[in-house]
Amino acid sequence: MRAVVQRVSQANVKVDGEIVGEINKGLLVLLGVGKEDDEKDLDYMVDKILGLRIFEDEQGKMNLSLTDINGELLVISQFTLFGDVKKGKRPSFTDAGNPEMANEYYERFVELARNRGIKTEHGVFAAHMEVGLVNDGPVTILIDSKKTF
Numbered sequence: 001m002r003a004v005v006q007r008v009s010q011a012n013v014k015v016d017g018e019i020v021g022e023i024n025k026g027l028l029v030l031l032g033v034g035k036e037d038d039e040k041d042l043d044y045m046v047d048k049i050l051g052l053r054i055f056e057d058e059q060g061k062m063n064l065s066l067t068d069i070n071g072e073l074l075v076i077s078q079f080t081l082f083g084d085v086k087k088g089k090r091p092s093f094t095d096a097g098n099p100e101m102a103n104e105y106y107e108r109f110v111e112l113a114r115n116r117g118i119k120t121e122h123g124v125f126a127a128h129m130e131v132g133l134v135n136d137g138p139v140t141i142l143i144d145s146k147k148t149f
Contacts, residue, residue: 001041001105002081004030007054007139011074013123014130021121026071027052028133031109032081033102034095034146041145042105046112049073054139062139066118073113076123076131077106099126 005027012022029049034041055064055071066073079102083091096102103125113120123129142149 001034001037001045001145002032003045003049003143004078004081005049005052005054005141005143006133007136008074009134009136011131011133013074013076013121014132015124015127020129021074021123023072023074023119023121025069025136026119027066027073028131029073029075030078030081030131031075031106032078033097033105034082035097035101036095037097037101037105037145042108042112044145045143046109046116048143048145050113050116050118052141054141067116071118073118073120074122075106075110075113075120076129077102077125 008026008028010024011028012019014020050067051065053065054062055069057063079093079096082096083093084095085091106125110120110122
């Protein structure tokens with residue numbers, strides 16, 4: 001699995017002009033599922049993202065996690081995180097998980113976050129979405145469960 005994690009002061013996602021998910025202070029997660037991903041990858045990503053210490057403490061140091069600040073989470077499915085442009089200029093998506101599998105892991109990610117007490121909103125899988133955000137910092141972190149970067 002791959003994720004682009006952005007610390008935000010607010011974020012929302014629209015489908016057909018209607019807001020389907022909206023958060024205040026927290027994390028916007030663009031989440032991609034790869035064809036080789038399994039339960040270990042899912043557990044790793046949930047633990048890593050919810051535990052990321054990228055919120056400032058009283059001294060202004062990045063030392064607090066989403067759970068520490070009682071922050072919110074907006075999760076957006078993003079198969080293009082597996083776009084490969086090593087050859088040519090048109091991305092290949094052969095490493096992305098098939099839609100059925102990807103949707104299952106995406107929905108389970110949302111469920112696991114909610115089960116940990118995090119207010120979690122999400123987009124609509126495979127829909128054309130418009131994502132709006134105010135990146136706080138800016139802080140943007142890339143995560144790959146296979147640790148390729």
